[in-house]
Amino acid sequence: xxxxxxxxxxxxxxxxxxxxxxxxxxxxxxxxxxxxxxxxxxxxxxxxxxxxxxxxxxxxxxxxxxxxxxxxxxxxxxxxxxxxxxxxxxxxxxxxxxxxxxxxxxxxxxxxxxxxxxxxxxxxxxxxxxxxxxxxxxxxxxxxxxxxxxxxxxxxxxxxxxxxxxxxxxxxxxxxxxxxxxxxxxxxxxxxxxxxxxxxxxxxxxxxxxxxxxxxxxxxxxxxxxxxxxxxxxxxxxxxxxxxxxxxxxxxxxxxxxxxxxxxxxxxxxxxxxxxxxxxxxxxxxxxxxxxxxxxxxxxxxxxxxxxxxxxxxxxxxxxxxxxxxxxxxxxxxxxxxxxxxxxxxxxxxxxxxxxxxxxxxxxxxxxxxxxxxxxxxxxxxxxxxxxxxxxxxxxxxxxxxx
Numbered sequence: 001x002x003x004x005x006x007x008x009x010x011x012x013x014x015x016x017x018x019x020x021x022x023x024x025x026x027x028x029x030x031x032x033x034x035x036x037x038x039x040x041x042x043x044x045x046x047x048x049x050x051x052x053x054x055x056x057x058x059x060x061x062x063x064x065x066x067x068x069x070x071x072x073x074x075x076x077x078x079x080x081x082x083x084x085x086x087x088x089x090x091x092x093x094x095x096x097x098x099x100x101x102x103x104x105x106x107x108x109x110x111x112x113x114x115x116x117x118x119x120x121x122x123x124x125x126x127x128x129x130x131x132x133x134x135x136x137x138x139x140x141x142x143x144x145x146x147x148x149x150x151x152x153x154x155x156x157x158x159x160x161x162x163x164x165x166x167x168x169x170x171x172x173x174x175x176x177x178x179x180x181x182x183x184x185x186x187x188x189x190x191x192x193x194x195x196x197x198x199x200x201x202x203x204x205x206x207x208x209x210x211x212x213x214x215x216x217x218x219x220x221x222x223x224x225x226x227x228x229x230x231x232x233x234x235x236x237x238x239x240x241x242x243x244x245x246x247x248x249x250x251x252x253x254x255x256x257x258x259x260x261x262x263x264x265x266x267x268x269x270x271x272x273x274x275x276x277x278x279x280x281x282x283x284x285x286x287x288x289x290x291x292x293x294x295x296x297x298x299x300x301x302x303x304x305x306x307x308x309x310x311x312x313x314x315x316x317x318x319x320x321x322x323x324x325x326x327x328x329x330x331x332x333x334x335x336x337x338x339x340x341x342x343x344x345x346x347x348x349x350x351x352x353x354x355x356x357x358x359x360x361x362x363x364x365x366x367x368x369x370x371x372x373x374x375x376x377x378x379x380x381x382x383x384x385x386x387x388x389x390x391x392x393x394x395x396x397x398x399x400x401x402x403x
Contacts, residue, residue: 001030002107005083009073011039014048016092023094037062037073071192078180086176088166092222099215113204115170116141117213121220128221139163141209149262152201156271164197168216184248191245198249230287236299242276243303274363281312307357311364313348314371321374
């Protein structure tokens with residue numbers, strides 16, 4: 001029987017991690033195993049794990065004496081694994097009953113390096129309930145097979161891509177162990193999913209996404225801060241974390257250009273850069289209170305290039321200017337759209353004046369050009385010719401002064 005290793009990194013999560021493990025235990029067979037890596041918990045997590053492992057021989061514990069972060073915890077667990085396939089599960093999630101039996105039908109004699117299955121989001125608070133349906137749509141993959149270089153090409157693509165969590169996937173053990181051997185020996189949390197998927201995809205040759213397979217139970221809002229507003233300090237940590245993930249990916253590519261032959265490395269790194277920029281700026285816009293946003297922009301500028309920041313600001317300008325054009329009969333809505341359009345435009349043009357963006361970033365130039373086209377159509381700037389930053393700044397300041 002094809003064996004499966006389940007790797008679960010844990011930290012200060014006694015109640016939920018035992019629930020996670022107990023969702024897996026009844027589904028194991030043959031040489032299957034669970035490897036739990038405790039990242040120096042300070043609560044009673046270790047005691048709970050030791051009690052559970054004393055009753056079940058399939059559970060192996062790895063105990064960190066220092067808190068090393070999720071990347072190192074997953075790495076230690078994966079490298080200790082022996083399974084033909086390896087699954088990674090987060091400590092506060094579960095696997096639905098009978099999922100392993102269904103997965104075994106796909107891995108018996110399978111040639112696939114990655115088997116991507118679906119998610120059922122279990123909301124744990126009001127904010128999570130509002131987000132659940134949209135998250136399931138993002139996390140449940142489009143059924144398809146991918147081969148060779150298309151796997152990395154599509155994962156981070158703006159269109160037809162797929163999510164970059166390392167959970168709700170079954171990986172060929174040899175592939176995953178190779179990927180974690182190749183990753184940096186460093187501390188990284190949350191953004192490590194994206195970083196590791198880039199490496200895994202670079203080595204993978206076959207990928208299968210399954211239809212109708214909501215077997216990973218994702219407890220949204222359990223044990224985290226989902227739905228809470230960011231502070232400037234917590235946002236600064238997010239910015240640095242995402243920047244570090246991009247840097248590590250760039251270092252991986254630099255080290256492997258000659259050993260993993262593909263001619264599109266720069267495009268693939270650009271895809272990741274754009275997805276990270278989009279994630280970071282959406283957090284800034286949606287989860288950081290508006291009065292704090294100007295204070296946070298210099299923090300972003302210390303870690304990210306101006307073209308990455310301005311690309312997303314012009315995305316907001318594009319969207320609000322377009323919305324302004326679509327509702328000429330609604331003066332209140334137009335006034336709101338106009339205010340937001342000019343606010344994000346001012347942020348972008350201020351940054352452009354201080355640090356001119358690289359025009360080689362196509363994502364930035366395309367979003368900027370579409371934004372200015374909508375601005376011109378909405379007559380929020382006088383003409384296409386007058387859409388230079390100095391003119392735009394003058395118009396914005398005149399408008400704000402009148403208010």
